[in-house]
Amino acid sequence: MNEPDAEFAIDSERNVMPKKKQHVDLSNQNLLSLILRLAIPSVVGLSIHALQQVVNAIFVGALGARAIAAVSRTLPIVVLLAAAGQGIGVGAASFISRHLGAREYLEASRGASTALALAAPIGIIVTVTLLPNLPGILATLGATPTIMPVALDYAGTVLLGYTPMLLNTVSGFIVRAEGYTRFSMWVMMTAFILNAVLDPVFIFSFDLGVRGAAVATLVSQIAAVGLYIAYFTKLGGTVLVRISHISLRADRIRQLALVGAPATMTSILSALAVMLLYGAAAPFGDDSIAAVGIAVRILMVSALPITGFCIGAQSILGFGWGARDYAHILRAAKFMLFVTIAFSVLYSAAVVILRALW
Numbered sequence: 145m146n147e148p149d150a151e152f153a154i155d156s157e158r159n160v161m162p163k164k165k166q167h168v169d170l171s172n173q174n175l176l177s178l179i180l181r182l183a184i185p186s187v188v189g190l191s192i193h194a195l196q197q198v199v200n201a202i203f204v205g206a207l208g209a210r211a212i213a214a215v216s217r218t219l220p221i222v223v224l225l226a227a228a229g230q231g232i233g234v235g236a237a238s239f240i241s242r243h244l245g246a247r248e249y250l251e252a253s254r255g256a257s258t259a260l261a262l263a264a265p266i267g268i269i270v271t272v273t274l275l276p277n278l279p280g281i282l283a284t285l286g287a288t289p290t291i292m293p294v295a296l297d298y299a300g301t302v303l304l305g306y307t308p309m310l311l312n313t314v315s316g317f318i319v320r321a322e323g324y325t326r327f328s329m330w331v332m333m334t335a336f337i338l339n340a341v342l343d344p345v346f347i348f349s350f351d352l353g354v355r356g357a358a359v360a361t362l363v364s365q366i367a368a369v370g371l372y373i374a375y376f377t378k379l380g381g382t383v384l385v386r387i388s389h390i391s392l393r394a395d396r397i398r399q400l401a402l403v404g405a406p407a408t409m410t411s412i413l414s415a416l417a418v419m420l421l422y423g424a425a426a427p428f429g430d431d432s433i434a435a436v437g438i439a440v441r442i443l444m445v446s447a448l449p450i451t452g453f454c455i456g457a458q459s460i461l462g463f464g465w466g467a468r469d470y471a472h473i474l475r476a477a478k479f480m481l482f483v484t485i486a487f488s489v490l491y492s493a494a495v496v497i498l499r500a501l502w
Contacts, residue, residue: 168181168182168323168324168325169323170241170244170245170323170459170460170463171245171463171467171469173472175460175472175475175476175479176479178460179456179457179460179476179479179480181325182320182323182325182456182457182459182460183325183452183453183454183456183457184325184456185325185326185328185329185456186320186325186328186329186452186453186455186456187449187452187453187456188329188332188333188452189316189325189328189329189331189332189333189452190332190448190449190451190452190455191445191448191449191452192329192332192333192336193332193336193448195336195445196335196336196339196340196361197441197444198441198445199336199339199340199343200215200339200343200357200360200361201215201437201438201441203343203344203347203357204347204354204357205434206347207347207353207354209430209431209434210290210291210294210430211294211353211354212434212437212438213291213430213431213433213434213437214287214291214292214294214295214297214298214354215294215295215298215354215357215437216422216433216434216436216437216440217282217285217286217287217291217295217422217433218282218295218298218299218302219418219422219437219440220285220415220416220418220419220422221274221281221282221285221299221302221415222302223411223414223415223418224411224412224415225270225302225303225306225309226309226313226411227407227408227409227411227412227415228263228266228270228310228408229263229309229310229312229313229314230313230404230407230408230410230411231401231404231405231407231408231411232259232262232263232266232310232313232314232317232400232404233259233313233314233316233317233318233404233407234317234403234404234406234407234458235259235399235400235401235402235403235404235405235407236255236256236258236259236314236317236318236321236400236404237317237318237320237321237455237458237459237462238321238403238404238458238462239252239255239259239396239399239400239403240252240255240256240318240321240322240383240459240462241321241322241458241459241460241461241462241463241465241466242462242463242465242466243255243466244321244322244382244383244462244463244466245462245463245464245465245466245467245469246466246467248466249382249383250389252322252382252383253383253384253385253386253389254389254390254391254396255396255399255400256318256321256383256385256389257384257385257386257387257389257390257391258389258390258391258392258396258397258400259314259317259318259400260311260314260315260318260385261390261392262397262400263307263310263311263313263314264307264310264311266310267306267307267308267309267310267311268307270306271303271304271306271307274303275300275303275304278296278299278300278303279292279296282295282296282299285419285422285423286422286423286426288426288430290430291430291433294353294354297353297354297355297358298354298355298357298358299358301355301358301359301362302358302361302362304362305358305361305362305365305366308362308365308366308368308369309365311369311372312335312365312368312369312372315369315372315375315376316328316331316332316372317455318383318385319372319375319381320455320456320458320459321383321458321459321462322381322382322383322459323382323459324381325456327375331368331371331372332368334367334368334371335364335365335367335368336364338360338363338364338367339360339361339363339364342359342360342363342364343356343357343360345360346359346360347360418440421436421440422436422437442495446487446488446491446492446495449487450484450487450488453480453483453484453487454480454484457476457480460472460473460476461473461476461477464476
């Protein structure tokens with residue numbers, strides 16, 4: 145351990161070690177137990193996120209097909225906006241877990257602090273850039289004149305909450321990277337419950353319509369960021385997020401970007417695929433757009449648990465790489481591949497059977 149990390153270790157021991165009983169030992173050789181302890185909270189958390197989309201669709205659907213079609217038309221924008229958070233988060237998580245495996249705690253903290261420092265200005269710049277251009281963007285996505293005003297109400301409010309969403313996403317990746325997946329799960333559960341309670345209040349009681357659904361999501365995102373701030377402020381984990389640890393050195397930013405780029409590209413391609421689906425449905429009217437929106441949400445219900453499982457287990461791969469335990473990495477990767485394929489096959493079969501019985 146180099147001298148800066150030696151100083152950091154003293155600080156960490158003083159502030160963090162009393163809370164170690166909450167930590168998952170990423171070097172644990174009991175692979176099945178380790179993956180399940182890390183992955184299950186992530187699966188539960190992202191499954192709750194998928195359920196949140198369903199609950200939002202239920203409340204918005206009560207406003208009619210035009211409302212749900214308008215919200216569905218903004219989904220590609222939401223996916224594209226999430227791409228930056230996914231990229232920064234995946235890059236930061238890989239950086240953190242690899243340096244934790246190598247016992248380079250200061251460097252792991254620098255990666256986490258820098259990732260959050262990058263997220264805030266990116267969120268603000270994107271919001272300021274896109275807000276004036278929303279009508280043109282929605283028109284390009286095929287929003288019909290009947291749903292354009294409703295789509296603008298929803299998308300505009302979603303954009304205002306982009307920076308909290310970005311900070312929330314990156315914070316979740318940081319916490320999961322150091323093995324605290326359970327805390328991330330509780331944050332997502334809290335945000336879901338708050339969103340579900342506020343949806344009918346803003347949509348119907350305050351008569352905000354689809355904008356109310358976006359406001360409810362915005363409030364829940366801000367609450368989630370508040371919980372993460374409390375976590376980092378109270379030094380709840382091994383990684384210490386501090387202003388003094390922010391480092392804009394080109395090599396560190398390059399490491400974050402190169403690892404996160406594939407995740408960003410995956411999100412962008414997913415958004416393009418959804419755009420093509422909506423484009424194919426647009427000539428058949430608002431009801432068809434709404435139907436495609438429901439189908440996409442059914443797909444998300446299956447995709448997010450798989451993503452949660454992989455995100456939860458990612459810290460094992462990164463930690464093993466940093467510790468140079470390549471046999472451990474190979475066994476973990478094989479197990480992850482088996483679980484994801486099995487789940488995908490079973491979910492697809494269930495959807496086909498339920499569709500045949502409907």
